[in-house]
Amino acid sequence: xxxxxxxxxxxxxxxxxxxxxxxxxxxxxxxxxxxxxxxxxxxxxxxxxxxxxxxxxxxxxxxxxxxxxxxxxxxxxxxxxxxxxxxxxxxxxxxxxxxxxxxxxxxxxxxxxxxxxxxxxxxxxxxxxxxxxxxxxxxxxxxxxxxxxxxxxxxxxx
Amino acid sequence: xxxxxxxxxxxxxxxxxxxxxxxxxxxxxxxxxxxxxxxxxxxxxxxxxxxxxxxxxxxxxxxxxxxxxxxxxxxxxxxxxxxxxxxxxxxxxxxxxxxxxxxxxxxxxxxxxxxxxxxxxxxxxxxxxxxxxxxxxxxxxxxxxxxxxxxxxxxxxxxxxxxxxxxxxxxxxxxxxxxxxxxxxxxxxxxxxxxxxxxxxxxxxxxxxxxxxxxxxxxxxxxxxxxxxxxxxxxxxxxxxxxxxxxxxxxxxxxxxxxxxxxxxxxxxxxxxxxxxxxxxxx
Numbered sequence: 001x002x003x004x005x006x007x008x009x010x011x012x013x014x015x016x017x018x019x020x021x022x023x024x025x026x027x028x029x030x031x032x033x034x035x036x037x038x039x040x041x042x043x044x045x046x047x048x049x050x051x052x053x054x055x056x057x058x059x060x061x062x063x064x065x066x067x068x069x070x071x072x073x074x075x076x077x078x079x080x081x082x083x084x085x086x087x088x089x090x091x092x093x094x095x096x097x098x099x100x101x102x103x104x105x106x107x108x109x110x111x112x113x114x115x116x117x118x119x120x121x122x123x124x125x126x127x128x129x130x131x132x133x134x135x136x137x138x139x140x141x142x143x144x145x146x147x148x149x150x151x152x153x154x155x156x157x158x
Numbered sequence: 159x160x161x162x163x164x165x166x167x168x169x170x171x172x173x174x175x176x177x178x179x180x181x182x183x184x185x186x187x188x189x190x191x192x193x194x195x196x197x198x199x200x201x202x203x204x205x206x207x208x209x210x211x212x213x214x215x216x217x218x219x220x221x222x223x224x225x226x227x228x229x230x231x232x233x234x235x236x237x238x239x240x241x242x243x244x245x246x247x248x249x250x251x252x253x254x255x256x257x258x259x260x261x262x263x264x265x266x267x268x269x270x271x272x273x274x275x276x277x278x279x280x281x282x283x284x285x286x287x288x289x290x291x292x293x294x295x296x297x298x299x300x301x302x303x304x305x306x307x308x309x310x311x312x313x314x315x316x317x318x319x320x321x322x323x324x325x326x327x328x329x330x331x332x333x334x335x336x337x338x339x340x341x342x343x344x345x346x347x348x349x350x351x352x353x354x355x356x357x358x359x360x361x362x363x364x365x366x367x368x369x370x371x372x373x374x375x376x377x378x379x380x381x382x383x384x385x386x387x388x389x390x391x392x393x394x395x396x397x398x399x400x401x402x403x404x405x406x407x408x409x410x411x412x413x414x415x416x417x418x419x420x421x422x423x424x425x426x427x428x429x430x431x432x433x434x435x436x437x438x439x440x441x
Contacts, residue, residue, distance in 0.1 A: 021161055022161070022162060022163055022164035022208075023161050023162055023164070023198075025195075044199070045196060045199075046192060046196070046258065046262055046345060047345045048345075049259065049261060049345075052261050055264075058235070058264040059260055059261040059264060060261055060264055060265060061192070061259075061261045061262055061265070064191060064192045064195050064196070064262070064265070065191065065265060066164065066188070066191060066195070068164050068166075068210075069164075069188070069191065069210060069212060112260070112261060115260070115261070116260065131343075132259075132260045134259055134342075134343050134344030134345075135258065135259020135260060135261055135262065135344045135345050136259075
């Protein structure tokens with residue numbers, strides 16, 4: 001059943017989703033319907049975290065989420081980093097720490113860390129933040145630089 | 159991915175009715191969807207209709223007289239964040255924390271985990287060791303049964319057609335522990351998981367083992383041998399050896415039978431010692 005009234009807030013703007021099939025994943029809505037290619041498709045099985053976005057401020061695997069299930073909600077992706085203070089800070093920390101090699105996993109890491117900082121605050125123990133990033137994989141294995149970015153993102157002014 | 163129709167009932171009655179409206183293999187129920195959508199992608203299930211529970215008022219958590227009641231659609235992350243859970247039911251907190259990743263737990267639910275009845279569920283062994291019960295609601299009214307009676311085998315439950323899991327109830331706070339072994343800490347499936355709890359009222363131990371087909375199991379005889387309080391090292395070693403020998407295990411792509419047997423004994427010993435270390439088990 002398609003419902004032409006479906007709508008979603010994406011990076012602060014309303015996205016109307018006319019004719020969207022019920023089985024469409026949030027990842028596909030973002031990348032193919034809305035053209036927001038910052039969010040990456042990795043495994044499509046919830047293992048790698050590359051597709052992580054924020055739904056109502058909480059990190060969410062967009063490959064395992066039906067768009068209709070978050071209808072009316074507010075989605076923030078890496079494409080909205082310039083308008084979201086926490087995403088902006090974390091992106092700057094990743095840049096400063098040179099915490100990327102091929103960069104494919106980076107949007108997922110940045111969004112997941114921004115979500116953790118929103119949830120737990122910047123004073124959250126670094127161990128808790130690192131534990132909270134266990135769901136994100138970097139196939140280049142550049143974890144040491146990512147850990148430095150986490151430490152930087154906890155500081156007040158990156 | 160085969161297309162399906164998603165319906166989002168606003169009331170429990172509507173939800174039950176929309177589940178009954180389709181015959182045959184029946185519609186699927188979606189809470190968080192983190193497990194169901196994988197099965198749909200892999201073609202293991204192809205429901206024509208998916209009934210969403212997101213508008214039902216079941217994202218609840220309540221402590222009354224020491225008993226914990228968790229609404230079936232409460233995200234696991236919200237359960238994990240309950241300020242009383244780590245102190246009152248440490249093993250349950252550990253098992254929730256073991257599921258997937260933060261992003262997955264923002265959507266996955268306790269009801270979904272029970273309803274999907276995965277053989278390697280991390281939550282089911284802990285719920286078994288805590289003597290948890292499920293409250294069901296369906297076309298013929300409500301009923302309550304133990305998690306042990308609810309889970310039948312791999313991916314099979316005793317849910318009747320049109321029935322839904324409304325909530326899960328843990329009857330009392332218990333010193334408890336949940337330990338697992340797997341390749342990756344997050345987003346992986348346990349090769350073996352051991353859940354241990356001590357009931358202060360019975361008094362006595364409960365042990366459950368998960369991570370292998372067809373379903374997580376209670377080791378009632380082994381638990382009884384641990385006695386009614388802190389076991390001696392000798393008793394504990396004997397219990398670990400028995401658990402290792404007696405639990406039904408097999409080899410699969412995740413671990414060999416021999417490795418699993420060693421894990422059961424090792425993890426059980428560590429889990430019992432962790433519960434004793436809480437200081438809440440009488441001598």
